Amino acid sequence: MAEYKLEVTTGNVTNAGTLDHIHVILIGTKGKSERTELDNFGVDFKTGTTGIYTVKTSLSLGKLLLIKVEKDALFFLPEDEWYCSKIVVTTPEGDVILFPCYRWISRGELVELRGGRAMKVFEDDHPLLIEHREKELILKKSLYHGAELMFKGLVGSTEQWENIEDLKKIFWSKKTPVSEYVTEHWKEDDFYGFQFLNSINPNVIKRCSELPPNFPVTEETVKPFLEKGSSLQKEMEKGNIFLCDFKRMDGLPAKAYDGESPRVTAGLCLFYINPENKLLPVAIQLHQTPSEENPIFLPSDSETDWLLAKIFIKNADFMQHQSVYHFMNTHYLAEVFTVATLRSFPVIHPLYKLLVPHVRYTLQINTMARKSIFAPAGILSRSSLGYDGMTELMRRAFSELTYSSLCLPDNITARGLESIPNFYYRDDGLKLWNIINSFVKAVVEYYYPSDSEVCKDTELQEWISEIFTHGFLGNKASECPACFNTVEEVIKFITMVIFTVTGQHAAVNNGQFDYHSWAPNGSLLLRKPPPTTKGQSSMKTILETLPNVGQTVSFAAMAWILSDMYTDVVPLGTYPEERFDESAPKQIIKEFQAELSCLSKAITERNSQLEVPYTYLNPAQMENSITI
Numbered sequence: 001m002a003e004y005k006l007e008v009t010t011g012n013v014t015n016a017g018t019l020d021h022i023h024v025i026l027i028g029t030k031g032k033s034e035r036t037e038l039d040n041f042g043v044d045f046k047t048g049t050t051g052i053y054t055v056k057t058s059l060s061l062g063k064l065l066l067i068k069v070e071k072d073a074l075f076f077l078p079e080d081e082w083y084c085s086k087i088v089v090t091t092p093e094g095d096v097i098l099f100p101c102y103r104w105i106s107r108g109e110l111v112e113l114r115g116g117r118a119m120k121v122f123e124d125d126h127p128l129l130i131e132h133r134e135k136e137l138i139l140k141k142s143l144y145h146g147a148e149l150m151f152k153g154l155v156g157s158t159e160q161w162e163n164i165e166d167l168k169k170i171f172w173s174k175k176t177p178v179s180e181y182v183t184e185h186w187k188e189d190d191f192y193g194f195q196f197l198n199s200i201n202p203n204v205i206k207r208c209s210e211l212p213p214n215f216p217v218t219e220e221t222v223k224p225f226l227e228k229g230s231s232l233q234k235e236m237e238k239g240n241i242f243l244c245d246f247k248r249m250d251g252l253p254a255k256a257y258d259g260e261s262p263r264v265t266a267g268l269c270l271f272y273i274n275p276e277n278k279l280l281p282v283a284i285q286l287h288q289t290p291s292e293e294n295p296i297f298l299p300s301d302s303e304t305d306w307l308l309a310k311i312f313i314k315n316a317d318f319m320q321h322q323s324v325y326h327f328m329n330t331h332y333l334a335e336v337f338t339v340a341t342l343r344s345f346p347v348i349h350p351l352y353k354l355l356v357p358h359v360r361y362t363l364q365i366n367t368m369a370r371k372s373i374f375a376p377a378g379i380l381s382r383s384s385l386g387y388d389g390m391t392e393l394m395r396r397a398f399s400e401l402t403y404s405s406l407c408l409p410d411n412i413t414a415r416g417l418e419s420i421p422n423f424y425y426r427d428d429g430l431k432l433w434n435i436i437n438s439f440v441k442a443v444v445e446y447y448y449p450s451d452s453e454v455c456k457d458t459e460l461q462e463w464i465s466e467i468f469t470h471g472f473l474g475n476k477a478s479e480c481p482a483c484f485n486t487v488e489e490v491i492k493f494i495t496m497v498i499f500t501v502t503g504q505h506a507a508v509n510n511g512q513f514d515y516h517s518w519a520p521n522g523s524l525l526l527r528k529p530p531p532t533t534k535g536q537s538s539m540k541t542i543l544e545t546l547p548n549v550g551q552t553v554s555f556a557a558m559a560w561i562l563s564d565m566y567t568d569v570v571p572l573g574t575y576p577e578e579r580f581d582e583s584a585p586k587q588i589i590k591e592f593q594a595e596l597s598c599l600s601k602a603i604t605e606r607n608s609q610l611e612v613p614y615t616y617l618n619p620a621q622m623e624n625s626i627t628i
């Protein structure tokens with residue numbers, strides 16, 4: 001007689017428990033057990049509990065391969081799904097084997113759990129396991145193919161704001177220290193410049209060593225804003241001049257508003273880092289082609305002319321932020337990674353175990369976003385570009401998307417931003433990238449001791465091929481790999497995947513309420529065309545240009561919802577689901593957590609010295625996957 005001890009854990013999520021009968025069959029290399037009901041005295045499988053059961057066999061089953069789990073009805077009661085977390089088996093030989101489950105089980109479903117060490121496709125040698133692996137992938141491929149808020153009754157109001165101070169009325173129930181700072185400082189040039197580095201869209205600005213020919217800024221016009229005795233040419237040579245160029249938005253279809261001409265601008269904004277290390281806007285042109293109706297606005301223009309020019313640049317920046325840098329480059333890419341992971345890897349694969357915690361809830365949030373946010377009638381359709389314009393903007397950006405732009409170290413170098421001072425997104429982001437990279441390197445090198453292991457892992461090759469084909473649409477110019485030849489290539493790509501769905505998403509997502517709940521600081525919709533002459537504007541023009549009361553509120557509500565966190569948030573580097581059985585990856589995870597915690601402390605300490613803290617890349621405040 002041989003005895004197997006089973007420790008069966010029911011998850012700690014709502015309604016995880018079940019009253020149904022649970023049967024198991026243990027399958028080993030030397031045979032299988034009887035179908036055995038797991039039944040102790042009292043109620044079994046209560047939410048958040050672990051029960052201990054015994055399965056007896058006449059002889060040892062040899063090496064344990066699979067556990068078949070079946071759930072049958074209790075009397076005639078309706079379906080009572082069970083969320084099983086894991087089963088830990090102690091064999092008669094004294095081995096302890098983890099069988100991760102972490103899924104809901106319904107009646108009549110075929111559930112066979114694999115346990116033990118993570119295995120690549122060519123390592124499985126038992127016919128039963130090879131067959132199980134193939135069946136699992138066939139099933140997975142068939143599965144994965146293909147508020148308005150209580151704003152004091154202001155929702156839906158078509159009235160215009162009477163003065164800027166009135167906008168504060170909408171924030172009676174939600175404020176953050178940064179959102180309050182924004183309401184006080186939004187007009188200031190140095191805070192304007194700061195936001196192109198450390199607000200929610202640090203992705204556009206780049207060093208400028210030569211002015212674009214269509215942006216005829218002269219030495220004379222900007223001289224007053226540079227250090228005494230200096231010149232634009234000298235400052236460009238010193239690397240102190242930067243540019244945001246929204247040329248990608250040129251000619252986009254814009255929504256007409258109240259019969260007026262479209263208000264979308266494809267502007268250019270020139271910045272200067274002054275000797276006090278402040279990044280200041282020094283010249284703005286609102287359209288690509290220079291002309292008399294397209295003047296270059298300057299800080300010396302009237303206060304409202306300069307403010308309007310800055311507001312139009314921010315509008316372009318914000319629309320591009322939402323469609324390109326937020327939805328496309330994080331949410332939609334994450335969806336590609338998610339689907340490829342779910343389709344290409346069986347659950348016993350080491351890279352499935354590594355990646356699956358980083359794709360949690362991503363399909364769910366994207367499904368919701370497609371209904372209510374990025375949809376023909378969604379909130380983003382109310383932007384100046386509307387749904388069609390936003391979609392076209394994404395299409396243009398997508399055709400230019402490169403793998404290297406998704407890898408932060410390469411991205412920073414390509415934009416010439418290695419040494420610009422007070423760039424916390426870069427400082428924290430590169431540290432985070434390196435920590436994720438060390439973690440991924442340790443895991444990948446443990447399972448792939450040589451390049452040949454990478455080449456012969458057909459499941460891994462299929463994973464990257466799916467990403468190249470469906471994510472990058474087979475565009476070779478993107479430089480996204482279509483296959484992997486070396487361990488190093490795998491490490492870099494997976495680092496990019498985890499960084500994109502954690503750090504990069506947090507950087508572009510988490511500050512939306514902080515920076516964009518205050519409409520004058522950045523609005524998706526502007527109701528008036530951009531100015532074509534100087535000296536014609538007043539504060540009234542700005543109020544007529546900003547969204548009306550109801551529109552302001554709905555955009556603020558979106559910023560609120562999208563910056564919120566669920567109560568069951570899983571922070572970066574925490575893995576509540578135990579998927580690895582062997583000790584090496586568990587140790588690697590511990591080291592990863594220790595490094596993240598050090599970075600978190602350093603960021604908190606640095607922030608305590610800053611007037612406006614940069615918190616978005618603090619690992620303690622970032623999720624393990626895209627869930628919002």
Ligand code: FE2
Pocket residue numbers: 326331505509562626628
């Ligand atoms: Fe998001």
